[in-house]
Amino acid sequence: MHDHTTPATSTTTQAATSTATSGTEDDHVYLSLAEAAPGPEGEGRWAYGTGFADPLLGVDTALPAGLDGADLAAYCLMLGDDALILAQRLIEWCTRAPELEEEVALANLGLDLLGQARLLLTRAGQADGTGRSEDDLAYWREEHEFRNVRLVETPNGDFAYSIARLLLFATTRGVLYEALSAHPDPVLAAVAARGVKELAYHREYATAWTLRLGDGTPYSAERMQAGLDAVWPLLEELFTAHPVERRVGVDPAELREPVLRALGAVVAEAGLTVPDVPPLATVLGRAGRDGVHTEALGPLLAELQVVARAHPGATW
Amino acid sequence: MVTGTAAGAGVVAAVDTVRDQAWEVAAAVPDPELPMLTLADLGVLADVEVDGGSGAVTAWLTPTYSGCPAVAEMAADVDRRLRAAGYPDVRVRLRLDPPWSTDLITAEGRRKLAAAGIAPPRPGGAAPAGRGPVPLTLGPARTGTATAAPVACPHCGDADTEELSRFGSTACKALWRCRACREPFERVKEI
Structure with missing residues (x-):
């Protein structure tokens, strides 16, 4: 049983010794890092756990007049969970991508999304008045409390499936962030304004691979088409409004036309066909935004949360 | 409050000097990932303010990418350097708007990047x-x-x-x- 009041130093030791091969030398390294007195020239650079790791450090957290805190928090959770869960899927490609360059690329895209998720979850914890941190929200919620769309949680499949998923997500999220850049909440607007530029790189990457595979060999085209066919039933959910989105955000129905037009252009240029498939069924009209997920989310969360839950309150 | 008196002008000038000195300290902090560049070269250091009354220093940083893992180290470094330079009351704040852009990298920063390959x-x-x-x-x-x-x-x-x-x-x-x-x-x- 872990003692939640364990002092930071002994928690550090615990974390170090829990890795199979570490011994006393590793303990010493960890402890010296944690205890190093920072010098003026920045030796002892060790920012984590110092209070500087807050992604909204010193940012004005006041809610603009007329915005409901609970609604804003729920909306930030929806967008933040989308980013967090897709980041987790993207970094699963590490050591598994077809080439090192693709592995680095996918990890980079995941890092952008993780950064957006940190800001959005932090904002959610402020806006709902609970003061929950990004870590509280990422590591200590259960499956039904996550508000991401189901598109981001399904297993990676093959490279074509992952590229197709990224194409759908990045295109939609890019259009959404453009609209949210003018949102009355300054934090959400700032996240979106920076996100627009990052998502443009994501769209470019997914578009380039869709073209390369679609316009490559007959076999690569077949695989890319299969990826699009498999992911397309999850697209409709991205255009389906939850009441919170209508009240405090951008109505996702407004994204349908520009997103379908952009996707159609990419698919046509790749020599592929826009899939004609029915949307994935919901449970009495409820889906990811209501906390109703596919069976893929549970194992993903188990992996994402296991270290934080094994060492509650650990600092390093 | 700026007044028309000579004494008032002197106070404003003194604060400006203090502000410039604090800026120089914060501006010299190296980027953790591109240490040949300072935070000022990179355009990450957005502003430094010194409160004329209390002498409190506030440094504003504009983070680069959403997922940049170096932001916490930058903030800690700026805080540490300003304190080491003798400012007792230091606050580091993030400024998210306007977002960082590579257009904010100074000419000197571009020169240093090229010199570093x-x-x-x-x-x-x-x-x-x-x-x-x-x-x-x-x-x-x-x-x-x-x-x-x-x-x-x-x-x-x-x-x-x-x-x-x-x-x-x-x-x-x-x-x-x-x-x-x-x-x-x-x-x-x-x-």
């Missing part, structure tokens, strides 16, 4: 990023053939270079190769 971003190249349609062509990645200005090799200066991967060792860099001297190099990409 990293091709700097094209000046003004960040403007169209994120707007408009994504290109639907798979053109050659070599510069000189595209509409964008060529990327010169930071080693030999030749413009016959090609992109190997748009994503590299850090979020802000792409991996390139010079076709003249055959050396690979990193390039800070426009955002």
